[in-house]
Amino acid sequence: MGWFLLGFLAIFLASLGLRFWGLGRFNALVFDEVYYVKFAHNYLTHTPFFDGHPPLSKYLIAIAIWLGNQLPIGRDNVNTLAGSALSTWSYRWLNALTGAIVPLVVGAIAYQISYRRGFALIAGLLTAVDGLFLVESRYALNNIYLVLFGLLGQLFFLRALRANRRWLLWMGGAGLWFGASAAIKWNGLWFLLGAYFAVVWGMGHSGGQEVSAARRRIV
Numbered sequence: 068m069g070w071f072l073l074g075f076l077a078i079f080l081a082s083l084g085l086r087f088w089g090l091g092r093f094n095a096l097v098f099d100e101v102y103y104v105k106f107a108h109n110y111l112t113h114t115p116f117f118d119g120h121p122p123l124s125k126y127l128i129a130i131a132i133w134l135g136n137q138l139p140i141g142r143d144n145v146n147t148l149a150g151s152a153l154s155t156w157s158y159r160w161l162n163a164l165t166g167a168i169v170p171l172v173v174g175a176i177a178y179q180i181s182y183r184r185g186f187a188l189i190a191g192l193l194t195a196v197d198g199l200f201l202v203e204s205r206y207a208l209n210n211i212y213l214v215l216f217g218l219l220g221q222l223f224f225l226r227a228l229r230a231n232r233r234w235l236l237w238m239g240g241a242g243l244w245f246g247a248s249a250a251i252k253w254n255g256l257w258f259l260l261g262a263y264f265a266v267v268w269g270m271g272h273s274g275g276q277e278v279s280a281a282r283r284r285i286v
Contacts, residue, residue, distance in 0.1 A: 074188045075171060082167035082195040086204045090163055091155035094144040100207045101148075103128055104158045107207070108149040123250035124209035131161035131207075158207040166204020166211050170195040172218045179225040213251040217258030220244035224262045 096104055102118075107128035109116045118125065132153060135141065141156020149158075174191030178184065194200060203211040220241045227237035241262070248255030 071184045071188070074184075075174060075191060078170050078174070078188070078191045078195050079167060082170050083163075085195070085201060086163035086166050087160070090159050090205060091141050091144040094146055094155050096146075096148045097206050098208060100158070103209055104132075104149045104153070104207050107132055107158065108151065108153070112150070114150075120209070120252050121250045123247060124212045124252075127161060127212060128158055128207050131159075132157045135160055159205065162207055162211055163204050165215055166200055167195075169200060169204075169211065169215050169218065172215065172222055176218060176222050176225065179222065179229070209251050213248050213255045216244050216248035216251065217255055220248060220258050221262060 103125060106116060106118055106125040108114075110122075110125060110129045111133060135154065135157025141154045141160070144155045145152050146155070147153070170191040173194040174187040177190035178187035181187070200211070200214075203214075220243075223237050223241035223244060227234045227241060230237050245255075245259040245262070248258050
């Protein structure tokens with residue numbers, strides 16, 4: 068067990084390094100930061116605006132901006148593109164931290180599916196160095212939150228399927244994370260649909276008595 072946990076710790080530290088290194092390099096609003104950072108700033112300044120997506124990701128970026136402005140970090144790169152002076156580090160650091168957690172959740176899901184530690188570590192490592200996840204983690208975009216919350220919902224759902232006790236607690240946690248994913252963007256509901264598909268598929272295949280009993284409770 069020791070090497071397994073050390074492997075996940077190494078993946079997490081590598082993920083942090085890849086995501087926080089040179090985080091404020093582009094002192095601008097990149098890609099859809101032109102929307103999300105401005106929307107988050109509007110929440111902080113109580114400025115009315117229209118947004119077609121649910122607000123949770125902008126709330127999180129707004130919290131990141133507020134916390135980032137309290138810390139003496141990343142003050143070298145500051146711009147006023149969102150409406151007031153903000154450091155690029157302040158509106159990106161929470162995305163970077165969130166993106167570093169995603170490989171751990173992917174590895175945990177891989178372990179729940181296979182119960183193979185090597186397979187879980189490989190899944191986490193590949194996620195940590197995936198180019199798309201790196202880009203989404205290094206800018207103030209909303210997809211990294213959607214992915215993390217949706218994957219957490221699926222992880223809790225898998226734990227509920229295998230839990231003899233407290234399965235309802237795991238299922239409640241799954242519902243909370245699925246709801247959080249949908250509160251980022253409406254297509255976060257696809258993670259919930261994936262869980263439904265797993266139940267329907269599982270009901271049509273034989274399995275262990277423990278898992279079958281959990282499925283019957285859920286359905």
